[in-house]
Amino acid sequence: MTRIRQFIQLKTELPGPNSRALIARREAAMPAGYGKATDIAVRRAHGALVEDxxxxxxxxxxxxxxxxxxxxxPPEVVAAIQSQAEAMIHVCGLVATTEPHVQLAEKLNAIAPISGAKKAMITNTGAEAVEQAIQIARVATGRQAIIAFEGAYHGRTLLTQTLTSKYALFKKGFGPFAPEVYRAPFPYLYRTAIGADLSEAQRVELVWEAFERFLVAHVMPEHVAAVIIEPVQGEGGFIPVPREFMRRLREICTRYGILLVVDEVQCGFARTGKLFAIQHYEVEPDIVVMAKSMGAGMPIAATVGRAEVMDKVHLGGLGGTYSGNPVACAAALQAIALIERDxxxxxxxxxxxxxxxxxxxxxxxxxxxxxxxxxxxxxxxxxxxxxxxxxxxxxxxxxxxxxxxxxxxxxxxxxxxxxxxxxxxxxxxxxxxxxxxxxxxxxxxxxxxxx
Structure with missing residues (x-):
């Protein structure tokens, strides 16, 4: 039985004629490989409602x-964008320094779930921030190997696409991929030992045993610069890492001098009930990657890590034309303020x-x-x-x-x-x-x- 709608307002069939026309123009102007979940074309949006x-x-x-x-x-973010755009849209952090850029780095260092001194490198996209985290980890450790997990999604650049799982959708035909990336089994407990009468703890143990074999059969831990993991897998199916698995992962990273990188691009900024999902675990990462809701819709991301790790990269090794764009930084500062205020x-x-x-x-x-x-x-x-x-x-x-x-x-x-x-x-x-x-x-x- 269809219930009465208070907020959804359907004036035409969906997609309507104007949506269909705009989608036709999109398909004529953009590559066929650029996917879309729906054929809805949106004109405006506010809060949790969109108008097509x-x-x-x-x-x-x-x-x-x-x-x-x-x-x-959100009105406060819109006002911050408008105010900053009137004052200055771009100058480039490689050329000069702006207040919003520095202020945002200070704020991210203050809220990142890492103890001690931290430093933040602000970029444009989650993929760029992930790639940067890997580059920093390799320089800081002097090692090359990176461990990622089955089901992971870390981006669509060459390196981050290499880290990403789900081959047919994201990687088909795009190889060869970046070297020295190794894929480990992820604790996807719903599909671990299907049909067996096992507890969650027993299933975690099975996956952990597979991970330990992986460190013998595929790559030796002394060769590994970083392990990158989503505390809650996003594209992989919204699968939270079991607490015991994350605890052991931190332990083994510490034992072998491996940096633990957590990808909070989708699960960060209050989504899971904590500012960062890793805060549900009694575990500290060495580097946190953040993006998406950090900017309330503006393209902005960041790599935040222990200062002694972040400072290992040589002068000029980090940068980007739009890194620290003042309009995006102003939006991010206000978005974080709203998360905290409300x-x-x-x-x-x-x-x-x-x-x-x-x-x-x-x-x-x-x-x-x-x-x-x-x-x-x-x-x-x-x-x-x-x-x-x-x-x-x-x-x-x-x-x-x-x-x-x-x-x-x-x-x-x-x-x-x-x-x-x-x-x-x-x-x-x-x-x-x-x-x-x-x-x-x-x-x-x-x-x-x-x-």
Whole structure:
């Protein structure tokens, strides 16, 4: 039964005629390989609502793929952008120094979950910040090998694409890739020892034993510069790293002088109920990579690490034309201020609890939902053809669910190593009534898919 909508307003079928026209122009002007989750064309957005070019209003559960924790067009961020743009748009940090650039570096050093002296290198994208972290780690340790994990997503540059898993979608035809990158098994416990009657602790033990064999069979730890890991895998399916696995990983990195790099690009800035997801663990990284919601929609990222590590790079070894762009820095400073002022960490935990409870109830109703997981307001459901075998739902059927959601007023995107997950990244400023209305649409859509 379709419930009455208070926030979703559908004036045309979706996509409407103006959306279809703009999408046709996009497809004529842009490469076929540039994907899109929906055929919706957006004209304006505010908070957790977006209005398309046909006047339809939808609820946003994608949040710009984790970019909009503070919501669309927060007035304070808009004002900061306008004020800075009037004063200066660009000068280049390699040429001169600006107040917003320095102020943001100071702020990131203050909030990064690393003890002691820190330094921040501000860049434009998460991929650039990840690549920079790897470069710094190699210089700091004098080693070359990097360990990444199955299911990881770290970007689309040559090096970060090498680090990224999910070959067919992101890497097919693009090789050869960068050398000295080794891929280890990730504790994807839902798919560890399927059918076996094992506890979570036993499954973690199995994956850890595989990791220890990996350090014998694939690369020796004394050769490794860094291990890079997402505390909650994003594209891989919103899978939180088990606490015991993360503790052991930190321990082995310390033992062998390996730098622990945590990629907080998607899970950072209050999304999981902490400012950074690694704060859920009693573990300190050596380098933190951050981006996305750091800038409230502006392209900005950062690599923050222990000062003695960051300072190992030679003069001139770090930089970029747009690094520390003052407009993007002004937006980031205001976005961080809003996260702190409005205690969005607490709000993420609260909203995540509401959403998780409803998704668990849906799991009880629909055999299509194999797993519900995540941390805070970073949640996903994994669709399966069969619960016993856990055979993944096909990507085509998952895409059909996403497109049906869009037709009924909710923007969302898929995720998962098998492209069979639905991720939830609603802005943390979403109202409870808006959240429930969006979840109503999710439930109705899954009900149709189940039939």
């Amino acid at each position: 070019v046909d006047g339809n209003v939808l609820i946003d559960f994608a949040g710009g793929i984790g970019v909009l924790n503070v919501g669309h067009t 205690d969005l960490c607490t709000r993420a935990a609260y909203l995540g609890g509401i959403a998780c409870e409803r998704l668990k109830r849906m799991q009880e109703r629909f055999a299509l939902i194999g797993d519900v997981r995540g941390l805070g307001a970073m949640l996903a459901i994994e669709f399966v053809e069969d619960r016993a075998s856990r055979r993944p739902l096909s990507p085509e059927k998952t895409v059909a669910v996403v497109r049906d959601l869009a037709r009924n007023g909710v923007l969302a995107i898929r995720c998962g190593l098998y492209s069979n997950g639905l991720r939830f990244l609603f802005p943390l400023v979403i109202g409870e009534a808006q959240l429930h209305e969006g979840l109503d649409v999710v439930e109705e859509t899954i009900e149709r898919a189940s039939r």
